[in-house]
Amino acid sequence: MRVKVQAIGDLREYFGRDPVEVALPDGATVRDLLDTLDMRLGARLPGYLWDRETRRFKGPVLLVVEKKAVQDESASLADGIEVRIMRAIAGG
Amino acid sequence: MTGPIKGYAGYQLRVELGTRVSRVEPIDAHTQRKFLGGASYAAKVLYEEMPAGVDPLGPANKMILATGPLSMSNIPGGGSIMLCFKSPLTGVWGESRVGGDFGPDLKKAGFDYVIVEGRSETPVWMMIDDGVVEFFPAEHLLGKTVAEKSALIREQVGDKKLSILCIGPAGENLVKISAVMSDDRAAGRTGGGAVLGAKNLIAVAARGKHKVEAAEPERLKTILRGAFAEIKDNPMFVGMKQYGTIGDLAGNDDGGDWPSQNWKSNSWGKGPELFDAYAKNNFIKGFGCYHGCTMACARWVHVADGSYKTPEHGGAEYESISCFTAYLLNENMDAAVHCTWLCNEYGLDTISTGAVIAFAMECYEKGLLAPEQLQGLDLTWGNAEVLPDLVKAIALRQGLGDILAEGVRRAAAIIGNGAEKFAVHVKGLEGPAHDPRSGKALGITYATANRGMCHIQPLEGMAWDRGKLDWGLGKYGVPDPNTVERWDEQGKGAVVQLLQNGLVLPDIIGTCKFYMYGGITIDHWADFISALTGWDMDGAEILKAGERAINIQRLFNVREGITARDDFLPERVLTQPAFGKYADEPAVVTRDLEGMLAEYYAARGWDPVTGAPKEEKLAELGL
Numbered sequence: 001m002r003v004k005v006q007a008i009g010d011l012r013e014y015f016g017r018d019p020v021e022v023a024l025p026d027g028a029t030v031r032d033l034l035d036t037l038d039m040r041l042g043a044r045l046p047g048y049l050w051d052r053e054t055r056r057f058k059g060p061v062l063l064v065v066e067k068k069a070v071q072d073e074s075a076s077l078a079d080g081i082e083v084r085i086m087r088a089i090a091g092g
Numbered sequence: 093m094t095g096p097i098k099g100y101a102g103y104q105l106r107v108e109l110g111t112r113v114s115r116v117e118p119i120d121a122h123t124q125r126k127f128l129g130g131a132s133y134a135a136k137v138l139y140e141e142m143p144a145g146v147d148p149l150g151p152a153n154k155m156i157l158a159t160g161p162l163s164m165s166n167i168p169g170g171g172s173i174m175l176c177f178k179s180p181l182t183g184v185w186g187e188s189r190v191g192g193d194f195g196p197d198l199k200k201a202g203f204d205y206v207i208v209e210g211r212s213e214t215p216v217w218m219m220i221d222d223g224v225v226e227f228f229p230a231e232h233l234l235g236k237t238v239a240e241k242s243a244l245i246r247e248q249v250g251d252k253k254l255s256i257l258c259i260g261p262a263g264e265n266l267v268k269i270s271a272v273m274s275d276d277r278a279a280g281r282t283g284g285g286a287v288l289g290a291k292n293l294i295a296v297a298a299r300g301k302h303k304v305e306a307a308e309p310e311r312l313k314t315i316l317r318g319a320f321a322e323i324k325d326n327p328m329f330v331g332m333k334q335y336g337t338i339g340d341l342a343g344n345d346d347g348g349d350w351p352s353q354n355w356k357s358n359s360w361g362k363g364p365e366l367f368d369a370y371a372k373n374n375f376i377k378g379f380g381c382y383h384g385c386t387m388a389c390a391r392w393v394h395v396a397d398g399s400y401k402t403p404e405h406g407g408a409e410y411e412s413i414s415c416f417t418a419y420l421l422n423e424n425m426d427a428a429v430h431c432t433w434l435c436n437e438y439g440l441d442t443i444s445t446g447a448v449i450a451f452a453m454e455c456y457e458k459g460l461l462a463p464e465q466l467q468g469l470d471l472t473w474g475n476a477e478v479l480p481d482l483v484k485a486i487a488l489r490q491g492l493g494d495i496l497a498e499g500v501r502r503a504a505a506i507i508g509n510g511a512e513k514f515a516v517h518v519k520g521l522e523g524p525a526h527d528p529r530s531g532k533a534l535g536i537t538y539a540t541a542n543r544g545m546c547h548i549q550p551l552e553g554m555a556w557d558r559g560k561l562d563w564g565l566g567k568y569g570v571p572d573p574n575t576v577e578r579w580d581e582q583g584k585g586a587v588v589q590l591l592q593n594g595l596v597l598p599d600i601i602g603t604c605k606f607y608m609y610g611g612i613t614i615d616h617w618a619d620f621i622s623a624l625t626g627w628d629m630d631g632a633e634i635l636k637a638g639e640r641a642i643n644i645q646r647l648f649n650v651r652e653g654i655t656a657r658d659d660f661l662p663e664r665v666l667t668q669p670a671f672g673k674y675a676d677e678p679a680v681v682t683r684d685l686e687g688m689l690a691e692y693y694a695a696r697g698w699d700p701v702t703g704a705p706k707e708e709k710l711a712e713l714g715l
Binding site: 008009010046047048049059060061062064067068069071086087088089090091092 | 325326327328329330331332334335337338339340342343344346347363364367409410411414525526547548552554555558559560561573574578605606609
């Protein structure tokens with residue numbers, strides 16, 4: 001299956017301006033997507049954004065599907081969905 | 093007699109401190125529907141009742157404590173109240189919001205608004221107890237910190253949960269950057285502490301059992317339930333809950349939204365390690381600042397030991413910490429947490445205090461401070477050791493602190509020798525910890541905000557430009573931020589006026605702005621108000637009320653002498669960053685502020701020279 005990964009705002013500086021299509025095995029989970037992102041992009045993401053050891057976002061950056069934050073790494077992803085990577089705080 | 097209007101407590105309390113006479117005045121439905129409440133209704137009162145040119149620290153200034161129809165603990169963000177007055181710092185429109193339970197408790201005490209007039213001959217504190225007003229001597233509270241004052245008042249009344257607004261020593265000493273505190277929550281900006289200090293009103297407490305009656309209680313319950321369920325998984329809601337406002341630190345540094353070394357740059361590069369230090373050493377847990385908050389973005393923090401040992405307290409917000417780290421090139425997070433706690437206890441605005449210290453450090457760097465002004469202080473950039481003493485000196489008006497207590501605009505005038513070139517303010521209000529060199533919409537909001545260089549009154553422009561939020565305002569004409577480049581300038585003036593009309597709403601309906609970030613839209617607000625009042629309002633109507641609020645505040649400012657020339661950006665902010673990630677990126681610098689403002693005035697219906705709302709705009713708004 002394939003999912004589209006789209007970074008929002010200035011996160012595109014690291015994840016690319018256009019959506020990235022990621023191929024995953026059928027029934028893949030959020031964890032699988034994070035592992036794939038680490039393999040493809042982990043080396044060039046800044047340390048404040050991405051933890052290479054746990055292969056997770058560091059700080060307030062979240063994966064978002066249909067406007068909802070996806071926090072359960074065991075959640076299954078559906079073929080063809082768009083996963084957004086966005087800052088989870090925009091003010092202070 | 094039909095009783096109070098639905099959805100409001102229905103009354104305002106007017107207190108004359110000189111005579112200690114208080115009057116209970118009913119509020120009417122027509123006026124409330126037009127202005128809604130908060131900083132909108134307060135602007136109407138101040139504009140109509142107070143002439144131009146009043147001394148902000150004289151008895152003729154009025155302090156209005158203003159809730160909105162949604163200032164109730166069962167409403168998303170309802171732990172909120174606005175304090176509105178003529179600012180002693182800026183000489184124009186002054187307002188500051190504070191969270192916590194005081195707003196909802198004032199309504200329980202029976203009032204939507206309190207209008208404080210005059211001046212007490214002796215220091216007093218005021219209790220509003222279920223509709224009854226009583227004054228108590230407050231000499232014994234003078235010089236005490238905010239926590240000490242609050243504890244003594246609660247002990248006197250025998251009520252550990254009493255909601256209190258009080259000033260610290262800074263307000264007593266008429267420090268122009270002083271705050272009004274509600275425990276660890278601050279109405280920090282524009283010097284409200286000094287207004288109360290000048291009135292000899294040291295604290296106000298409120299409690300009661302009054303219940304606001306909703307027009308459609310069952311409908312209200314249903315839509316509230318739906319709204320809370322809807323926002324639960326909203327990414328902004330989740331982010332604020334998990335990280336609080338300080339979660340912005342590293343991302344803002346990287347994104348060029350972190351003013352550093354008195355705005356010499358918009359990034360520093362130390363954000364990630366400072367956030368890590370805070371997370372490891374200072375953070376304890378998140379909590380809601382008022383009963384009923386499900387977002388719980390407030391942070392419970394401490395410094396366990398060492399020279400900056402600090403008890404557990406609520407604080408370390410993004411703005412406060414940024415102004416005591418990046419502004420000063422201070423790499424010691426413990427010192428920053430300690431100093432922001434000191435600001436709270438002494439009743440100082442953390443933003444303006446960090447800003448005036450940054451300004452002083454640059455004066456020191458440039459050799460502009462005389463030895464008698466310095467009195468041995470080492471104001472080298474990043475010197476954390478000097479900070480706690482300097483914070484106290486500002487609050488107590490000692491030595492150099494007495495000059496800095498005036499804010500950067502007046503301090504620059506006193507110090508002279510070109511210091512005004514790096515005194516970063518608009519209309520006299522020091523800039524906060526967001527930088528228009530991260531996105532151009534913020535520059536327009538800084539130039540035009542009625543209270544001066546503010547990141548949140550009414551709009552955090554960078555949250556649209558860079559954060560890509562539209563707060564549900566797309567259907568009201570706001571372009572999709574994902575289609576906009578943050579450093580483009582064309583078209584942003586018109587967008588900012590639309591966004592301001594929407595983002596001012598929490599300050600007039602009595603809610604926390606962060607719930608709007610977390611997914612509550614103006615359509616939700618309109619539904620809540622309709623169910624409460626029975627008025628059948630829609631998003632467009634309350635958006636119009638937002639526009640009315642901005643215009644009547646502007647009228648107040650124009651009457652005080654503000655023109656389009658006062659809508660500017662400081663030279664430092666219009667300059668290429670001297671260091672950091674964006675030092676070689678020319679796109680970050682605003683090229684045509686005049687052009688953006690021309691767009692803004694046209695969209696607002698304001699005269700581009702006088703800056704005043706045009707007659708036809710006032711007629712359209714019924715002003």
